[in-house]
Amino acid sequence: MPPESQAFTLSNQAEPRRVSRIVASELSLFLFAYLVHLAIAQLLKGEQGSGLEWEIVAENILAGKGFVFNFYGTDIPRYAFFPPFYPYFLTLCKTLSPAHWVGLVQSIQGIFFALGAVWTRRLAARFLRADLALLSGYAVALWPPLAIYSIRLTPACFHAAVIPGLLLLLDGTVRRPGFWRSARAGTVYGLLAYSLPSFLGSIVFLPFVLRRMRLNWPRALSTSAQVLLVAVLAISPWTIRNAIVLRGFVPVATNLGFNLAGSHNAYASSSYNVLCPGGPVQAELINRNELASIDEAGFDRRLLWQGLNYMLKHPLQTAERSFTRAFFFWWTNPNIMSYSFREGVAIIVLMSFLLPLFLAGLVVSTRLPRGSVRLLLYAVFIWQTLFYMNFAVRGRYSLELYPLMIVFAVLGAGAIAERLRDRRGRRQTGRRQTSPLAG
Numbered sequence: 001m002p003p004e005s006q007a008f009t010l011s012n013q014a015e016p017r018r019v020s021r022i023v024a025s026e027l028s029l030f031l032f033a034y035l036v037h038l039a040i041a042q043l044l045k046g047e048q049g050s051g052l053e054w055e056i057v058a059e060n061i062l063a064g065k066g067f068v069f070n071f072y073g074t075d076i077p078r079y080a081f082f083p084p085f086y087p088y089f090l091t092l093c094k095t096l097s098p099a100h101w102v103g104l105v106q107s108i109q110g111i112f113f114a115l116g117a118v119w120t121r122r123l124a125a126r127f128l129r130a131d132l133a134l135l136s137g138y139a140v141a142l143w144p145p146l147a148i149y150s151i152r153l154t155p156a157c158f159h160a161a162v163i164p165g166l167l168l169l170l171d172g173t174v175r176r177p178g179f180w181r182s183a184r185a186g187t188v189y190g191l192l193a194y195s196l197p198s199f200l201g202s203i204v205f206l207p208f209v210l211r212r213m214r215l216n217w218p219r220a221l222s223t224s225a226q227v228l229l230v231a232v233l234a235i236s237p238w239t240i241r242n243a244i245v246l247r248g249f250v251p252v253a254t255n256l257g258f259n260l261a262g263s264h265n266a267y268a269s270s271s272y273n274v275l276c277p278g279g280p281v282q283a284e285l286i287n288r289n290e291l292a293s294i295d296e297a298g299f300d301r302r303l304l305w306q307g308l309n310y311m312l313k314h315p316l317q318t319a320e321r322s323f324t325r326a327f328f329f330w331w332t333n334p335n336i337m338s339y340s341f342r343e344g345v346a347i348i349v350l351m352s353f354l355l356p357l358f359l360a361g362l363v364v365s366t367r368l369p370r371g372s373v374r375l376l377l378y379a380v381f382i383w384q385t386l387f388y389m390n391f392a393v394r395g396r397y398s399l400e401l402y403p404l405m406i407v408f409a410v411l412g413a414g415a416i417a418e419r420l421r422d423r424r425g426r427r428q429t430g431r432r433q434t435s436p437l438a439g
Helices: 003-043 052-062 085-096 101-125 130-142 144-149 156-175 179-193 197-212 217-246 256-263 288-293 296-313 315-330 341-365 374-388 395-429
Strands: none
Touching: 003 101, 003 130, 003 144, 052 085, 085 101, 101 130, 101 144, 101 156, 101 395, 130 144, 130 395, 144 156, 144 341, 144 395, 156 179, 156 197, 156 217, 156 374, 156 395, 179 197, 179 217, 197 217, 197 374, 217 296, 256 296, 296 315, 315 374, 315 395, 341 395, 374 395
16 A cells, blocks of 8 residues: 555544544533532532522513513513523423422533533633643633532523633634534524623624634625624514514613613712612612603613713713722622622632633733634623623623633643743753643
């Protein structure tokens, strides 16, 4: 057999073995992550927390009242105050297993928690060495806040899992451009908007990121337009429902104005929306007569302009609050100790390790190839910071970034380890010994 044919045959034989090893490693990672979820569920049994407003909406649906929530402290109904995914998810679980619905919720969230670890590994493998990518997946599985939130009644677990998967699909539109690949990414974008509508705004960065990721401007613009079009089509059923029920244009929910006005006023803090129940000035900032007389969409627009107007009239105060909130968004909720002292101490210790390694990884990543998927991760970090710095900080807001942060933290830890090994090698041999971090 000629040498060329022999090499081709060996290559063909090696590829299935490589794929089998990857599948086996990902299956092991998935099972490991789910076992961590089960261990946390057993360890913290009964500490799943409350579904809060989402559970109230679910109970209203089951009672035949429909998707409705009475505005805080009133009997005035709101028909689109929350994104629809999680209330309907709780409704489904309560319907399928009325007596054990919490366990069903936790089991499904555990599956997504495990998938998030696998998708993070795949994402990291696009620009890191295989061992560092696998370590990223296991680090996600072992990261306590992510594991704990996989048993809590909140959609944050879904967000943390789906975002890495979405970035994988977006990277696929660069590697092999085409409408169907763009459509898949747009569909996931749209479905994510049913729970996290703010993330849809990150599409504004997409043309610029795709341009930096090897696509020319026409291809970058057309791909971004296709993703946006399919995302809009994906959320259109709920938008049409809102138009019928509210008689106005509401893409997903009517809480943007509520959150902005509650975060920008004379009484606002960095960590508490003063319009929420128990807020000391709710009655002063919200006119109950207007709340009852103005339609839901119109009232939210009024609150939106109220918040924007305050920001424009107090630019220095707005800037100070925004930068403070951005700091706490990346650090942790400033009131975390008042919720749970044990949890607060644990989060502060964990973030004291994660943030320095994450920042080191960001610096190291700037030396990686120009067309890397890392640019998509940069865009997510920038968008999430710019968006959430305008609102009162909640601990779960930054949770959806932990898997992406862990990827860079592993890169930073790997770079530090190689630097230490290089120094030790130079002392022993007088020569520099390094190995590339990039995949």
